[in-house]
Amino acid sequence: SSGINAECPLRPGDGFGVYAYQDINGSAPVVDECGGHFGPVDESGEVVYHYHSRQIVPYHLACQGPSLGKCASTQRGTNYCHPGCGYEVCVQPGTKEEKLAAYLDNFDKTWLSKYTVNPYQQ
Numbered sequence: 001s002s003g004i005n006a007e008c009p010l011r012p013g014d015g016f017g018v019y020a021y022q023d024i025n026g027s028a029p030v031v032d033e034c035g036g037h038f039g040p041v042d043e044s045g046e047v048v049y050h051y052h053s054r055q056i057v058p059y060h061l062a063c064q065g066p067s068l069g070k071c072a073s074t075q076r077g078t079n080y081c082h083p084g085c086g087y088e089v090c091v092q093p094g095t096k097e098e099k100l101a102a103y104l105d106n107f108d109k110t111w112l113s114k115y116t117v118n119p120y121q122q
Contacts, residue, residue, distance in 0.1 A: 014064040017041070018051045023092055030092055030118060033072075033084040034065030038100055039092025047095055047103040054082075066090075068115060091120035 016036060023029040024040060029052040031037045036051040051061045062080040063071045069088040071081035084090065089111060091100060104111050 016048070016050050016065070018053060018061070021053055021055060023052070027093075030085045030090050030120075031082055032065055032088075032090040033067040033069065033081040034063040035061040035082050036065040036067075037085070037090040037092050038066070038103065039095045040099070045096055045099055047099045049103075085118045087118040088115035089117045091118060093118075093120045094122050095120050097121060 019029075019041060021029075024043075029037060029039075031052055034051070035054060036049055038047055038049050040047055041050055049066055051065070053059060062082055063074045066089060067081075067084065069084070071084070072079060075081065101109075101112070108114070
């Protein structure tokens with residue numbers, strides 16, 4: 001492929017897309033406990049929250065994200081949470097900060113200061 005994610009026809013009830021095993025240009029996705037992250041999904045660089053398929057259980061998503069470190073509290077019985085990136089908000093490395101901020105402005109402008117965020121800037 002041309003380095004663009006292949007989106008699966010699956011859209012969970014939260015409306016965020018599910019994409020292939022790899023991120024743009026074949027890099028490994030850095031996902032949260034739900035199996036998603038903030039990052040670009042095509043060559044435009046526009047940022048969205050989205051999930052990635054996995055080759056292990058859970059194959060798609062463990063909870064509706066972003067997890068904000070709270071996946072385990074959504075599980076009943078078996079815990080399908082991903083290990084996560086070690087932070088409350090997971091952003092794909094190389095994501096442009098201004099595009100991330102513009103996307104997050106649609107939800108809560110304080111997320112990047114309110115929650116822990118993995119080091120995504122390269």
